[in-house]
Amino acid sequence: MWPKxxxxxxxxxxxxxxxxxxxxxxxxxxxxxxxxxxxxxxLPSGWAGLGAxxxxxxxxxxxxxxxxxxxxxxxxxxxxxxYGGRGLSVLEQSVLTEEFVKAGVPQQPHPNDGFGxxxxxPTLLHWGTDRQKEEFLAPTVRGDIRWAQGYSEPGAGSxxxxxxxxxxxxxxxxxxxxxKVWQTAGITANWLFALVRTDPAQVRGKGISLMLIPVDQPGxxxxxxxxxxxxxxxxxxxxxxxxxxxxxxxxxxxNGAKVALTLLGFxxxxxxxxxxxxxxxxxxRIVELSRKLGRFDEPxxxxxxxxxxxxxxTQRAIALKVVAAAAAGESxxxxxxxxxxxxxxxxxxxxxxxxxxxxxxxxxxxxxxPIELLQPQPLxxxxxxxxTWLSDFMNARxxxxxxxxxxxxxxxIGEQMLGLPxxxxx
Amino acid sequence: MKFSLTEEQIALRDxxxxxxxxxxxxxxxxxxxxxxQWAQIAHEMGFQGIGIPEEHGGGGGDVLDLVALxxxxxxxxxxxxxxxxxxxxxxxxxxxxxxxxxEQWLPAVGDGSLVAVFAGPDVEGSxxxxxxxxxxxxxxxxxxxxxxxxxxxxxxxxxxQIDGALKLAACAPADPGVDMKSTRTVDxxxxxxxxxxxxxxVTILQANQSDLHRALAMTRLFAAAEQLGAAEAVVDMAVxxxxxxxxxxxxxxxxxxxxxRCADMRVAVERADxxxxxxxxxxxxxxxxxxxxxMAVAACNAALRQVTRDNIQVHxxxxxxxxxxxxxYLRRALATAARLGSPESIDRAITExxxxxxxxxxxxxxxxxxxxxxxxxxxxxx
Numbered sequence: 001m002w003p004k005x006x007x008x009x010x011x012x013x014x015x016x017x018x019x020x021x022x023x024x025x026x027x028x029x030x031x032x033x034x035x036x037x038x039x040x041x042x043l044p045s046g047w048a049g050l051g052a053x054x055x056x057x058x059x060x061x062x063x064x065x066x067x068x069x070x071x072x073x074x075x076x077x078x079x080x081x082x083y084g085g086r087g088l089s090v091l092e093q094s095v096l097t098e099e100f101v102k103a104g105v106p107q108q109p110h111p112n113d114g115f116g117x118x119x120x121x122p123t124l125l126h127w128g129t130d131r132q133k134e135e136f137l138a139p140t141v142r143g144d145i146r147w148a149q150g151y152s153e154p155g156a157g158s159x160x161x162x163x164x165x166x167x168x169x170x171x172x173x174x175x176x177x178x179x180k181v182w183q184t185a186g187i188t189a190n191w192l193f194a195l196v197r198t199d200p201a202q203v204r205g206k207g208i209s210l211m212l213i214p215v216d217q218p219g220x221x222x223x224x225x226x227x228x229x230x231x232x233x234x235x236x237x238x239x240x241x242x243x244x245x246x247x248x249x250x251x252x253x254x255n256g257a258k259v260a261l262t263l264l265g266f267x268x269x270x271x272x273x274x275x276x277x278x279x280x281x282x283x284x285r286i287v288e289l290s291r292k293l294g295r296f297d298e299p300x301x302x303x304x305x306x307x308x309x310x311x312x313x314t315q316r317a318i319a320l321k322v323v324a325a326a327a328a329g330e331s332x333x334x335x336x337x338x339x340x341x342x343x344x345x346x347x348x349x350x351x352x353x354x355x356x357x358x359x360x361x362x363x364x365x366x367x368x369x370p371i372e373l374l375q376p377q378p379l380x381x382x383x384x385x386x387x388t389w390l391s392d393f394m395n396a397r398x399x400x401x402x403x404x405x406x407x408x409x410x411x412x413i414g415e416q417m418l419g420l421p422x423x424x425x426x
Numbered sequence: 427m428k429f430s431l432t433e434e435q436i437a438l439r440d441x442x443x444x445x446x447x448x449x450x451x452x453x454x455x456x457x458x459x460x461x462x463q464w465a466q467i468a469h470e471m472g473f474q475g476i477g478i479p480e481e482h483g484g485g486g487g488d489v490l491d492l493v494a495l496x497x498x499x500x501x502x503x504x505x506x507x508x509x510x511x512x513x514x515x516x517x518x519x520x521x522x523x524x525x526x527x528x529e530q531w532l533p534a535v536g537d538g539s540l541v542a543v544f545a546g547p548d549v550e551g552s553x554x555x556x557x558x559x560x561x562x563x564x565x566x567x568x569x570x571x572x573x574x575x576x577x578x579x580x581x582x583x584x585x586x587q588i589d590g591a592l593k594l595a596a597c598a599p600a601d602p603g604v605d606m607k608s609t610r611t612v613d614x615x616x617x618x619x620x621x622x623x624x625x626x627x628v629t630i631l632q633a634n635q636s637d638l639h640r641a642l643a644m645t646r647l648f649a650a651a652e653q654l655g656a657a658e659a660v661v662d663m664a665v666x667x668x669x670x671x672x673x674x675x676x677x678x679x680x681x682x683x684x685x686x687r688c689a690d691m692r693v694a695v696e697r698a699d700x701x702x703x704x705x706x707x708x709x710x711x712x713x714x715x716x717x718x719x720x721m722a723v724a725a726c727n728a729a730l731r732q733v734t735r736d737n738i739q740v741h742x743x744x745x746x747x748x749x750x751x752x753x754x755y756l757r758r759a760l761a762t763a764a765r766l767g768s769p770e771s772i773d774r775a776i777t778e779x780x781x782x783x784x785x786x787x788x789x790x791x792x793x794x795x796x797x798x799x800x801x802x803x804x805x806x807x808x
Contacts, residue, residue: 020490020707021428091427287781296781299774306724306773309780310701313721317700324429338696411682413689418665420679420688 022320028091035096039103042068049104049380055368066109066143075108076117076141078270079125083133084141090270090326094319097274101281104379111185111233112146120147120193123210123263127251136191136212150180150194150213150237151260157182158408161204161257165239166197167211173246174198176213176239182402184374186235187224190215195256198249208256210263212248219243229394233373269326269336272319275343279312282350282376282392289383290357304353311346318342334416337409344399344406347376351393361386374399429703435494438476442498445471449502452754456505456615464506468538474512475536478520483533489644489710493651493702500655503615503754507541507575510616513648515542518583518594521641522631531581542581545570545621546645548767549720549775555623557586557595563629564588564595569622574765576619577608584621585638586628592635595628603627613761615754643719646766647706650726653762654698657730660755661691664733664740671742684740691733698722698729717779724772727763734759 053061069075078093079085088096100107108114121140124132139145156163165178176196192213199207215222219242224232251259287305290296322335367385371377373395377388400406414420445467449457468474477492478484492513499508516535519527534540547553555568566586579599586595599606603626611618665688668679678684705722708714734756738745745752766772
């Protein structure tokens with residue numbers, strides 16, 4: 001029986017519990033105001049976004065900006081205050097990153113920042129010894145220690161646990177031999193966190209350890225790799241008798257798989273709104289481009305822009321769902337796979353549209369170098385910079401490959417969300 | 427912040443799923459609802475009146491309550507005018523300020539004794555008839571397009587143009603000058619009829635332009651909710667088959683090609699679901715604009731389109747038979763898409779709603795100063 005009148009939304013009705021509510025709590029909105037005030041007072045008047053800054057002025061701005069963020073505890077805001085953070089909640093992190101994107105400023109200015117603040121740092125906070133926290137966290141915040149991630153190997157990409165870089169015990173710790181590849185920002189890193197095989201008697205995910213390896217030693221050689229856009233943005237590293245101190249294993253010997261999987265979990269719950277905002281800004285730039293080239297009124301352009309609008313709207317809607325769940329402490333499960341799949345599909349959709357709008361401009365390239373390689377360009381970037389659109393397009397091809405390829409994400413969705421059986425393996 | 431249904435909405439969803447699950451089918455004509463079943467549902471469940479305010483004899487539910495119900499009518503391909511009358515026609519009526527609407531029609535729609543239908547235009551606006559003012563209202567000549575559940579309706583609503591202004595008109599199918607003719611449709615779970623009006627006298631209802639536009643957006647949102655429910659049923663069907671069917675010594679869902687197709691279907695539904703819920707909540711809170719509603723509509727339309735084709739592929743030959751239900755959902759996808767307008771026209775309408783002809787850049791995905799779509803259209807609180 002379904003009683004009539006049960007749905008009344010008048011004031012004197014039964015109080016409705018758990019009403020869908022996509023507004024942020026009052027204190028989070030206050031925090032948003034605080035961040036907006038910070039941005040307003042920190043940025044020069046007439047600020048039009050990092051993209052609008054002259055290329056020659058970028059480096060100086062970014063260095064100064066990073067110092068400012070460190071001072072205000074905003075470079076690793078999710079860390080506890082004692083380690084240089086602000087102890088922000090998931091909703092606050094989400095609001096912070098979103099407002100920074102809308103203002104056109106980076107929240108993590110240096111290419112290595114994300115690896116230190118979002119991956120290695122939270123891993124140490126969870127698994128690290130007091131000594132490790134003492135040794136690494138503050139220098140990471142300062143930028144004196146710059147991290148890159150040593151996971152993939154030539155023989156271990158999607159199949160991470162096929163890794164074979166190994167370490168043997170020495171008096172002071174370990175001696176590492178092997179090779180890692182595809183480290184983003186590897187050439188500017190001075191430390192690596194790497195998964196290394198420490199027990200030769202075990203196979204695959206068993207018997208591996210997470211190690212912290214200083215780059216500045218004879219046994220470590222980093223070589224930049226030129227990507228197909230022509231940029232040296234990632235690298236490979238060769239370990240030939242590299243030394244690792246015995247205090248620099250994280251989470252216990254042979255516990256690396258578990259540590260790595262929790263590390264992978266410290267991610268995107270809080271970043272989805274910012275990602276949608278970045279795409280929104282880029283879509284505006286695509287529309288500006290098409291207007292400037294006199295192509296906005298073409299029906300095909302209108303249609304494709306419309307599809308991009310819907311895609312960004314849905315991406316933002318999913319981000320709201322994810323951040324609400326994260327704020328409630330709910331497990332996201334395989335939703336992160338949907339988030340990544342949707343994000344990578346969209347970046348390719350948007351950059352394909354930009355390239356098609358450019359048409360013959362691709363054979364008459366010009367403009368500035370891009371600021372971002374793995375993300376859309378920040379607010380204010382010149383829409384007529386063809387070099388940059390080409391770079392955006394090229395780099396977008398990598399998004400469906402790194403961080404778990406789209407094929408792997410689909411496997412995860414199929415198996416964990418839909419309950420379909422795993423493929424038999426050899 | 428909370429992105430989920432209330433306990434009451436979850437209970438409504440579960441109850442509705444059980445009620446509609448007990449109907450026969452879906453068969454060739456969807457899940458049919460006999461007249462006595464319709465009356466029983468109205469009397470015991472109050473489903474017909476969910477979206478109608480209590481002061482008009484309804485259940486006083488909001489947009490999200492109706493969405494929860496419509497996802498279930500869509501899931502079961504319910505052949506009854508919950509969407510057509512209780513959601514779509516009711517939305518248009520709620521934009522009006524006439525005593526007959528408030529005191530007679532809304533209560534009657536809400537208790538199921540009156541089936542009202544709306545001959546709505548597609549996204550490009552075709553389907554609006556010309557009318558001329560008369561002493562008692564207006565005179566209209568012209569044909570509507572196919573109207574779902576038109577043949578069993580007692581009240582026909584249509585949009586007319588009088589001296590360049592958009593108006594909502596009403597007449598009864600039995601009125602002089604109004605001829606109703608059932609049409610053959612691709613989707614027998616949603617039977618259609620066209621109305622030809624020959625110099626027919628119609629009542630012009632009191633509603634302003636912006637309320638009508640808002641109500642129109644809401645009708646599309648509700649239709650999208652039904653599409654989403656159907657899409658969810660289709661994904662369940664495909665995944666169920668992929669888990670059960672064995673070939674080459676294992677479940678076909680263990681092969682990546684099949685698994686990935688199912689995963690993509692699931693992603694399409696997730697996108698549609700998230701977009702619809704955000705848009706519906708925005709309508710409820712008065713923060714959504716017509717662009718946002720159109721985007722949610724586009725996502726649901728695209729999702730149902732995609733999954734109905736993929737579902738047949740996953741099923742192989744058996745999915746191609748008349749006997750299997752896969753084609754019933756495909757037919758629902760075809761018919762609902764046809765009513766909206768081509769996907770291209772929807773995409774263009776979205777671009778126009780967001781960017782218009784104004785050259786200034788705006789944030790396409792956050793509420794702006796553009797026209798809001800609010801559930802309070804036409805009522806107090808606007």
